Amino acid sequence: xxxxxxxxxxxxxxxxxxxxxxxxxxxxxxxxxxxxxxxxxxxxxxxxxxxxxxxxxxxxxxxxxxxxxxxxxxxxxxxxxxxxxxxxxxxxxxxxxxxxxxxxxxxxxxxxxxxxxxxxxxxxxxxxxxxxxxxxxxxxxxxxxxxxxxxxxxxxxxxxxxxxxxxxxxxxxxxxxxxxxxxxxxxxxxxxxxxxxxxxxxxxxxxxxxxxxxxxxxxxxxxxxxxxxxxxxxxxxxxxxxxxxxxxxxxxxxxxxxxxxxxxxxxxxxxxxxxxxxxxxxxxxxxxxxxxxxxxxxxxxxxxxxxxxxxxxxxxxxxxxxxxxxxxxxxxxxxxxxxxxxxxxxxxxxxxxxxxxxx
Amino acid sequence: xxxxxxxxxxxxxxxxxxxxxxxxxxxxxxxxxxxxxxxxxxxxxxxxxxxxxxxxxxxxxxxxxxxxxxxxxxxxxxxxxxxxxxxxxxxxxxxxxxxxxxxxxxxxxxxxxxxxxxxxxxxxxxxxxxxxxxxxxxxxxxxxxxxxxxxxxxxxxxxxxxxxxxxxxxxxxxxxxxxxxxxxxxxxxxxxxxxxxxxxxxxxxxxxxxxxxxxxxxxxxxxxxxxxxxxxxxxxxxxxxxxxxxxxxxxxxxxxxxxxxxxxxxxxxxxxxxxxxxxxxxxxxxxxxxxxxxxxxxxxxxxxxxxxxxxx
Numbered sequence: 001x002x003x004x005x006x007x008x009x010x011x012x013x014x015x016x017x018x019x020x021x022x023x024x025x026x027x028x029x030x031x032x033x034x035x036x037x038x039x040x041x042x043x044x045x046x047x048x049x050x051x052x053x054x055x056x057x058x059x060x061x062x063x064x065x066x067x068x069x070x071x072x073x074x075x076x077x078x079x080x081x082x083x084x085x086x087x088x089x090x091x092x093x094x095x096x097x098x099x100x101x102x103x104x105x106x107x108x109x110x111x112x113x114x115x116x117x118x119x120x121x122x123x124x125x126x127x128x129x130x131x132x133x134x135x136x137x138x139x140x141x142x143x144x145x146x147x148x149x150x151x152x153x154x155x156x157x158x159x160x161x162x163x164x165x166x167x168x169x170x171x172x173x174x175x176x177x178x179x180x181x182x183x184x185x186x187x188x189x190x191x192x193x194x195x196x197x198x199x200x201x202x203x204x205x206x207x208x209x210x211x212x213x214x215x216x217x218x219x220x221x222x223x224x225x226x227x228x229x230x231x232x233x234x235x236x237x238x239x240x241x242x243x244x245x246x247x248x249x250x251x252x253x254x255x256x257x258x259x260x261x262x263x264x265x266x267x268x269x270x271x272x273x274x275x276x277x278x279x280x281x282x283x284x285x286x287x288x289x290x291x292x293x294x295x296x297x298x299x300x301x302x303x304x305x306x307x308x309x310x311x312x313x314x315x316x317x318x319x320x321x322x323x324x325x326x327x328x329x330x331x332x333x334x335x336x337x338x339x340x341x342x343x344x345x346x347x348x349x350x351x352x353x354x355x356x357x358x359x
Numbered sequence: 360x361x362x363x364x365x366x367x368x369x370x371x372x373x374x375x376x377x378x379x380x381x382x383x384x385x386x387x388x389x390x391x392x393x394x395x396x397x398x399x400x401x402x403x404x405x406x407x408x409x410x411x412x413x414x415x416x417x418x419x420x421x422x423x424x425x426x427x428x429x430x431x432x433x434x435x436x437x438x439x440x441x442x443x444x445x446x447x448x449x450x451x452x453x454x455x456x457x458x459x460x461x462x463x464x465x466x467x468x469x470x471x472x473x474x475x476x477x478x479x480x481x482x483x484x485x486x487x488x489x490x491x492x493x494x495x496x497x498x499x500x501x502x503x504x505x506x507x508x509x510x511x512x513x514x515x516x517x518x519x520x521x522x523x524x525x526x527x528x529x530x531x532x533x534x535x536x537x538x539x540x541x542x543x544x545x546x547x548x549x550x551x552x553x554x555x556x557x558x559x560x561x562x563x564x565x566x567x568x569x570x571x572x573x574x575x576x577x578x579x580x581x582x583x584x585x586x587x588x589x590x591x592x593x594x595x596x597x598x599x600x601x602x603x604x605x606x607x608x609x610x611x612x613x614x615x616x617x618x619x620x621x622x623x624x625x626x627x628x629x630x631x632x633x634x635x636x637x638x639x640x641x642x643x644x645x646x647x648x649x650x651x652x653x654x655x656x657x658x659x660x661x662x663x664x665x666x667x668x669x670x671x
Contacts, residue, residue: 203432
């Protein structure tokens with residue numbers, strides 16, 4: 001019974017040309033569009049040296065030598081301004097430098113940044129690598145980057161917009177799974193679809209059928225999202241940073257969130273399929289807009305004006321997970337995002353199941 | 360004869376509207392039971408209650424001697440449903456659709472394959488197995504719809520207005536199929552607002568209107584309930600008020616109406632009523648296009664009891 005329902009649901013989704021077209025066309029077309037629109041800007045930005053202020057408390061410290069070596073490297077990665085504490089902070093406030101490296105002593109080296117972004121991540125990695133080497137040289141101590149990096153404000157207003165667009169796009173692809181869930185599970189609605197009437201009159205548990213259909217939807221979503229990720233990574237050469245398996249894992253969790261959102265909305269009682277579709281379009285497209293899909297700064301504006309929206313907007317939650325993975329790696333903050341996605345997904349699934357049972 | 364369906368004092372309300380107003384009926388094994396009534400009379404609501412797809416407010420429903428309430432998979436396995444709307448998936452072929460819906464009842468693959476092949480033969484869709492529903496004509500789609508509902512060989516089959524918007528040829532095929540299924544042992548509940556169909560195939564009929572029972576019995580029993588025994592119809596453009604009065608005064612005639620150049624004469628008993636009317640028309644040199652006599656239909660039963668036509 002499981003196999004029959006599962007394969008039938010898969011066939012139903014895969015053979016729905018309009019649905020498959022949109023599921024595939026949306027990520028590939030929009031991804032390519034973003035690549036064409038922002039790719040050249042990004043390339044230009046990538047070769048610019050990172051401006052950093054260095055506050056020396058002692059002369060001839062090894063960190064300064066390291067920084068100078070990087071500066072003089074072929075890639076000209078750094079542009080160093082030596083300054084006192086006050087001047088360095090003014091430069092940071094005026095956004096004339098990306099961060100301040102405090103060279104206090106051989107072992108006491110700290111980085112101050114005000115925002116998150118690729119450049120800040122590079123500076124952070126330089127400081128952390130320096131500490132790793134110093135500590136390894138003396139004694140074997142595990143190191144956390146928190147000890148050396150002071151993040152003044154987490155919800156930065158200069159997230160790398162190029163990557164942010166792609167994070168939002170992946171979030172959108174994941175959430176679009178909700179519409180295929182509606183399409184598939186909607187055919188079980190006895191008030192809307194004759195097939196729903198026939199299925200409900202059959203000796204198969206409504207909940208069981210819904211869950212098998214949900215698994216089929218999730219399978220298709222996983223495939224579509226993976227294909228899109230592979231296209232972004234290997235064709236458009238987008239560097240998502242972080243661990244690639246975790247990027248896929250995060251996308252997988254995103255599809256779970258999307259499909260469970262669809263499962264929940266489909267099973268709301270007393271609302272027509274058309275209205276449910278409208279609700280999902282609002283959540284996915286509207287949520288995508290608020291998460292910065294059309295305008296990268298939107299998420300920052302929302303964070304400042306109504307941060308609760310970023311907490312409940314599935315697109316924002318997913319974007320955050322990708323962003324924290326890229327900036328902080330497999331960190332506590334990333335795990336928080338993962339747990340949040342899982343909790344939200346299970347809430348949608350459990351509430352949806354209760355509604356199925358009530359039918 | 361065993362009772363297959365027993366509905367006792369069923370009441371179903373939608374807020375203020377009483378869709379099913381306290382009626383009872385029994386369907387015996389091997390019969391074709393007709394639920395006849397105009398749209399909104401409560402036929403489909405009754406079917407939904409029988410299948411436990413709707414909660415009802417009062418009453419009791421028993422199927423195969425067991426109470427039908429809540430999830431009853433063992434009972435549902437013995438029931439087949441053919442609704443008025445074609446309930447198939449556009450993305451599946453004819454064979455896949457039948458196999459899927461049959462699979463919701465039959466787990467065993469080999470058994471299912473045999474049943475699917477058998478029902479495809481039965482509805483004569485052998486040449487269309489690999490076709491998608493969108494490529495089928497209306498009549499073939501209806502046959503596919505029926506195949507999906509009966510493939511698992513149910514003992515009780517519910518046909519809920521299966522011939523709505525079907526061409527006459529396909530309708531005849533469907534009705535023949537239903538009679539064949541009945542001959543093979545299936546008990547059938549057939550709902551329709553087409554009296555001719557109910558009259559043609561049903562062994563027992565319950566007539567509903569506005570959720571209430573209007574009458575019940577065999578076709579003959581229902582016809583015996585009314586005084587109308589014969590209708591004489593005259594197509595003519597030359598009927599005057601005086602002629603209508605005169606015809607009404609002929610023996611065994613109790614009602615005469617003249618609408619759209621059609622004179623309808625309702626008779627109560629008597630023989631040779633058409634001859635009496637013919638004689639009058641000839642004696643008075645009233646020209647007519649045609650004249651014929653017909654026996655009362657279930658529509659006449661409905662009309663006489665409720666004062667309105669079934670199709671109203």
